[in-house]
Amino acid sequence: MRGSGGKHSVGGQSQDDEILGKAYDSKLMKRLLSFVKPYKKYVVIAIFMNVVVAALGPLRPYLTKIAIDDYIVNKNYDGLVTISAILFGTLIFQAVVQYFLTYYTQLMGQNIIYDLRVKLFAHVQKLALKYFDKTPIGRIVTRVTNDVESLNELFSSGIVMIFSDVFIIIWILIFMFLMEWQLTLVSLSVLPLLIYATFLFRKKVRESYRDVRFQLARLNSYMQEHIGGMSIIQLFSKEKKENKNFAEINDAHKVANINSIFYYAIFFPIVEILSSGAIALIIWYGGGDVINGTMTIGVLFAFIQYTEMFFRPIRDLSEKYNIMQTAMASSERVFKLLDNDTIIENPTTPITINNFKGNVDFKNVWFAYNNDDYVLKDISFSVNTGETVAIVGATGAGKSSIINLLNRFYDVNKGSIRVDGVDLRKISKEDLRNQISIVLQDIFLFSGTIASNISLGDSSITEEQIVKAAKTVGADNFISKLPPKYSAEVKEKGATLSVGQKQLISFARALIFNPQILILDEATSSVDTETEMLIQKAIEKLLKGRTSIVIAHRLSTIQNSNKIIVLHKGEIKEVGTHQQLLNKRGIYYKLYQLQYKEQEVK
Template identity: 50%
Template sequence: MSYARKSVGGFEKQQDDTLRKRKKGSVDSYIIRRLLSYIMPFKGLLAAAVVVTIAGAVLGPLRPYMTKLAIDNYIIPGDIRGLTAISLMLFAVILLDGVKQYTATYLTQLIGQRAVLNLRMDIFRHLQKLSVRFYDRNPIGRLITRTTNDVEALNEMLSSGLVTIIGDLLQLVFIVVLMFMIDWHLTCIVLAVLPFVIYITMSFKSRVRVAFQDVRTHLARLNTFIQEHISGMNIVQLFDRQSSELCKHMDINREYRDANIRTVLYFSIYYPLVELISSVAAGLVIWYSGVRMLKGDITLGVVVSFVQYIWLFFRPLQHLSDKFNIMQTALASSDRVFKLLEEKDVMEEPESPVAISSLKHDIVFDHVWFAYNAENWVIRDMSFRVKRGEKVAIVGATGSGKTTIINVLSKLYPVSRGSVRIDGVDITSIPEHSLRRLIGVVMQDVFLFSGTIRENLAFGKPGVSDEEIHEAARIVGADRFIDRLPGRYDYRVRENGSGLSAGQKQLLAFVRALLYNPDILVLDEATSSVDTETEGLIDAATARLMKNRTSITIAHRLSTVQHADTIIVMHKGVIKETGSHQQLLAAKGLYYKLYLLQHPEKIHESPGAQA
């Protein structure tokens, strides 16, 4: 099995399963209704485009008819004046047709661009509402494909598809009507081949739809693979995995190529068949017209106009097949886009929200259980209390559930059992914007956005003044390295802080948290990746940041938590010990063992000396 097949995610499988469950014919109609909902806000522009298209649909079919009149009524009789008049009329028709095409194209493109703008906004708005669990199980590359390539496919259809199809269909109707007016025998010959075109088109539709879905699926896999490997290229190179990863990329790329070739194959068969049928129709018309001309039963103008009508008749059919290509691409893409918009894995807003402006009393974890997957418990029956203004530290081995406490407190994940309360209010009843305003988190892995230092520092507090930013940077000690950067606070940060050291990014995170000014400060391994000098700066900044503020510190280095009011020691999701640094050392339990592992030189000292 290739890497591409093994990397199919739950999101893709869920979409394909849902598609199969829908009744036959319901998929396209559902998608078209959703697409129309993005066009309806521009009913005025749409109506204008439709009116222009309908009014101009007769202009093209008029030209062969006017050619017939010119030949039969003016050229053969030798009427120069009449020929000049109808030639001027024909020129006016051609000119009006050009104006119609320009106006219709501009209006449809305007509608499409505005509709796609709203769609992109809806997608990004919805992505911001989706829970962290959704992003845990869906690769970033796949989501980027949904929001870029798939939406761009919709853009082409909304901009040039629907209204143009209406124009082509109306043009076909006018062509048939004028052909019947000129000669119904020849018209029947042309229409006799139409069932073959319809049959070929329907067979083509059933196959190309599946092919386009495969193309989108393999494109998503390709984008996912490339995004992951560009982000982790240093790991690929450090482990010398270039050759093996190139083979994996070859598998994915080959499947994407094959999916595209299948669509090319279908179109390479479809277009020549339609061309062949139109040529057969033209041949039959010319043969039958020749026979009738020998009998004097038909005029030269009728024959010439019908030859023109044959090519004009099959041109809209070919246009429709081109639009059908666009439609199939768009339907395959829009099905995935709308499935993303229908994703229900969001953090529900409380039915009876209780807004909290500040922490007045305490934070309580009451018999909390939590599991990321099924009942693989990460936190087990956890209960503790953090009083307002208290400094609490949480320590324990990797995987003991320390960071999960922060995820639950921030409501990034809902608790499985028990409750978390702030000032007696369950956090499920607190609106997210109110809860997040209370809590400021400094993570171990700091994320910085592309932009200036100033923009990153002010991320949590838009509109903050330069004076406040400079003062916060001075307090934390970040101003020392910022002043050395080209442009200082206008220095452009590259993707995720590339070009800055881990310690510098950590200092910027502290400045950002200080400007955010939360009631509850959470430090998640905030000094684990900094050197001793930077750690000293951060320790000094942390002391100022924690002053008169409730704080929860997660740490591996026990030296950073010795001054906490309460230290919670965790092991495998369970609280094993609670107390101050001195109390836990005196108890000689798990904390005492962890302390000796980090400070073996203290092994012969008394607990009192260790302090």
């Protein structure tokens, strides 16, 4: 809560998404319309149907006029039946056309939204990790979900329905003028007032609604925050005070709502009064003509109905203005993401390595995430085919950066990385990554089944292969004990599985893609002895016969590796085998005491 008196300024505090700009921006609109292009046919049909539907409504009062003047007044019952049948026919026809019109315009809108959403998602897949480092995930999600959604209204009702409203107005005017042009002008005299009232109402409602939304956001964020901090409230015995604070915010929300009621409360009666006013005018002016015999009662009937018909399209048109405004703001954000080009490009003519062997060579590699803040300094080392290299070091030594570079999630600042003697930047990313499997320390499981988490949805991987991989790493044991076995559901980030189980699944995942190079970031989390044994065995099988780089936390992995690299603050400090490094009594020796010695005892 800001300000103890419950005061608040609305202007400066509205959220980013609240700022609405113009309702029309030709550049944005042009780009938006480019998404309509594939559905040109729909648009043409919809506009055609619109013209038809728009005419049918206004046609009926005209037919009513004929019914009254020609048949009722002249006492022609058969004619009355005929005209009623015609009326009913147009009614049915209008209903049918209206249904399909709504259906097809919505279908078009949904299709466009679908195209845009998938395109946007596909674009995000191309973006480099640098983008994800800098952008909150929630924001990207909002672009793909809510922002795209708010364009739906523009496509499904906005664009086509604007025509509809305009056509209805045009048709009504045509019929009215055809019947009696003077009376038309008389009854239209309330129109300027109506248009003015409508647009004023929209504007005021929009303003007051903004206040309502601001108050609602305030109310919600207060609740969200204080539910999160409930233990603090209770520990400091501040229940009464927070109840009072909440009452203040709750009250401001109530007042904002009550203020907005005013505009609705006044607008609808005014519309009613205006329409009654128009009717009074028609009777007043038209009445004289009827008495003089220059006009019929049927015309009066028709006009009374037309004045009622006029109001809806005008009200709708003012609403379209809002839709356009929101759509412009959303599309600007969506296009900004579509235009983002933080992409690690593939080389134009990538070199294909036949018979990938898996030699890795880091040569004087320098790397920084930001400017000159180097996390890797002059790193050189090589891993021969089939060898295992362990990288050890304290947190922040730069171990994960090595993984990031080898996978080409980022490009080096200086120096080069080669696989089989070819610079990474000369191979296509897909070719490179297909040869490399990584197992990250934070195991990421997707919602889906255990099988789909192992195969990552690759349909070329058979059920048998999945089971075989799971058996190899020793995961089959626990999986086959689950009632649905491999189709057991994995819930949110694998909450139902133990840490060890998740690790085994990620091992199976790495194995099934049968990579030439394996990168393993061993998990530090402690597991029970039995699982630990399973994991160690699984790692042995994983590493066998392939080039491996392991960020090692397990003594067994370190002892079995061909070479240990000790990374400290971005530099290679020591290289050698376990025994050599121990004898050196340097950094490795201390790390060993700190992190691995206990494992020996086990």
